[in-house]
Structure formats: structure tokens, C-alpha cells
Amino acid sequence: MRPIRFIALATWMVEHLTFGPKNEALSGDLLEELQLGRSATWYWRQVCSAIAADVLSRVREWAIPLIFCAGWNSLYSCWNLLSRAAFAHTMPSGWTALAWPWSALSPLGYGIVPALTFVWLGFLVYVLARPGTFHELTAQRLLWGLSASLNVLLVSTILLLHHFRQSRVDLGSVTREDFYSAFHFLWISIPLGLSLLAAVSSTITRTPRLMRRQRLSRMQITGRIQRTVHSGPLG
Amino acid sequence: MREHTSYLGEFELMILLTIARLGEDVYGVPLSRELSAIRGGDVSVGSVYAALDRLELKGLIASSLGDPSPERGGRAKRYFRVTEQGLHSVRETRRILSELWKSLPATGGDFA
Numbered sequence A: 001m002r003p004i005r006f007i008a009l010a011t012w013m014v015e016h017l018t019f020g021p022k023n024e025a026l027s028g029d030l031l032e033e034l035q036l037g038r039s040a041t042w043y044w045r046q047v048c049s050a051i052a053a054d055v056l057s058r059v060r061e062w063a064i065p066l067i068f069c070a071g072w073n074s075l076y077s078c079w080n081l082l083s084r085a086a087f088a089h090t091m092p093s094g095w096t097a098l099a100w101p102w103s104a105l106s107p108l109g110y111g112i113v114p115a116l117t118f119v120w121l122g123f124l125v126y127v128l129a130r131p132g133t134f135h136e137l138t139a140q141r142l143l144w145g146l147s148a149s150l151n152v153l154l155v156s157t158i159l160l161l162h163h164f165r166q167s168r169v170d171l172g173s174v175t176r177e178d179f180y181s182a183f184h185f186l187w188i189s190i191p192l193g194l195s196l197l198a199a200v201s202s203t204i205t206r207t208p209r210l211m212r213r214q215r216l217s218r219m220q221i222t223g224r225i226q227r228t229v230h231s232g233p234l235g
Numbered sequence B: 001m002r003e004h005t006s007y008l009g010e011f012e013l014m015i016l017l018t019i020a021r022l023g024e025d026v027y028g029v030p031l032s033r034e035l036s037a038i039r040g041g042d043v044s045v046g047s048v049y050a051a052l053d054r055l056e057l058k059g060l061i062a063s064s065l066g067d068p069s070p071e072r073g074g075r076a077k078r079y080f081r082v083t084e085q086g087l088h089s090v091r092e093t094r095r096i097l098s099e100l101w102k103s104l105p106a107t108g109g110d111f112a
Helices: A004-017 A023-035 A040-073 A076-090 A093-097 A102-129 A139-166 A182-201 A207-230 B010-022 B028-039 B045-057 B084-102
Strands: B061-069 B075-082
Touching (some): A004 A023, A023 B061, A040 B045, A076 A102, A139 A182, B010 B028, B010 B084, B028 B075, B045 B061, B075 B084
Antiparallel strands (some): B061 B075
């Protein structure tokens, strides 16, 4: 007698730990092979191998974007040296004299505008440098990438400022020169990296995959209804 | 505009050729069995599906869902077929490989 519970666990694993749109077809194929006389050991080996293959596939998919984001981030100090003068001149000096919360626009502007420009420039370089990416990029995905990067940058910057406050760093005494110090560059690289990754991830060929997932989930609903009629001993 | 070419890996090429060889109604089980028979060893169904996923994202194959069946625990089969782009890619890979094979010096073996 086959260990039905272990097989059910393996089936659950292959359907939930592999993220591709074909996981149901894959588990169906494995169950069909099991019905044709394969052993439970073979089944488990196939399940483990499928999960490993899927993880490797995801790693391969994300490796280049991650390496690019890390590499581009390391250029921020150079970018800042080049751009600080330009951005300093573009910020209206009267903003600092305004009452809160408008006075906050000035430090935010000094930090966010060069950072956002850097991130979006990195995004542009990535899109132009990756073969095939530019042709696949629609206006909708481009806008999604830009807005996602802006949101991630703002949220992660706020969280970072909150962390500084928790760490008893007096932000009121941080001067503009401090803002451009190596210590700050190290911390700033976190929101910068996350923001660029958010933008770049929109170019990963996810849309067809997601579309197929949505299509598949609709089919799975139909399949589940039919399964109640067709359900066999392994269902 | 320059056409973007997808280069095929060895396993991807084998899968494309096997789908083309088996013809219509190819799904995971016969595909894995045929690959195992040709290669002379057990093939991981998961790695076949990972390659199928990549090939479909490149537009070299297309798939469609069949009906659920009891021997599969009520799960549907996914049928695969090679697209025109896939056939073009196979032919292009064959042309490139043939060129490379021709340039290999024939030392102590038949490379033809």
C-alpha cells in the first residue's frame, strides 16, 4: 500500500512551492506516472527536483537585475558629486523659511530629487542595455515601474528616518554636509537599491506570466468544479 | 529593426525537437518519457517544465489546457506545440551548429 498521506503532502508541495503557471499540470503528470506504476520514492524525488528547478529558475531570473541594482547603487556617490551643485541651485531658498510641513520640502527635495533622478536614470540604462527589454516595455509597464520606484523610495526613506529617530540620531542637527557623508551613502543605498529594484522588476517578463496565471486561475476554478465530478482516489 | 534572436540551450533544443517529433497532443508525461528514452536515463519532470516555461516565455512554444481526468486526480493536462517562431529558432540553431561542426578539425573521429 502506498503512503497516501506522504503523496498528498508531496502533491501539496509541488502545487504550492512551485510558482509557475503550470504547477497543476505538473502535479497531474506526476500523479499520472504514479498511477502507471512509479514508486513513491520516484514521486518524492521528482517533487524535490521540481521545487529545486523552480527555485533555480527564479534565481536566474532575478540575478541580473540584482547585480545591476547593486552595481548602479555603487555609483551614487559619483552621481551625487556631479549633481549636488545643480540640485542645490534648483531648490528655492525660501522653502526653508516656510512653516511646517512646507519647510520639510527643502530637505526632502535635497535628498529625494537627486536620488529619484539617479534611480530613474538607472532604470533607463537598464532598459536600454538589456536586449529585448526595450521592445517588450509598454507605456503602462514603464509608468508602473516609475511610480513603483517613487513609492518604494518614499516609503523606505520614511522608514529609514524613523529608524534614525529610534536610534536617537538627532535629525535636526544633521547638516547638509552630513547628508552627503559616507555614512549616509551607506544608509541611503538601501532605499535607492529597493527603489531601483522595484522599477527594474517591472521589466522582468512577468506580465505574460501573470496574465497566464490569471487565465489559469479562471480555468482552475472550472477545473475544481469538474474535479468534484471526476475526482479519483488521489484527488 | 534588427530581429531579436533567442538562442537555445541544449535541453531546450531537445525539448523543442521532441515536441515536434511527437506531433499533436503532447503533454508532460509522453514528453518526459520520450526524452528519457532518447537520452537513456530518467529525466526530471520538473526540469522539463522549467524549460517549457522558459520556452513559452520566449514564444517558441504555445500551450493549452485540456480536460481534467480521474487518473490525474482531476487535474488537467497542458498540451504543448511548437510555434512558427520556435521552428524558425530550431532551424537557425541547426544552421549555426552545422557551421560550427564543419569548422571542427576531423581528428580521429567522424564528425559528419
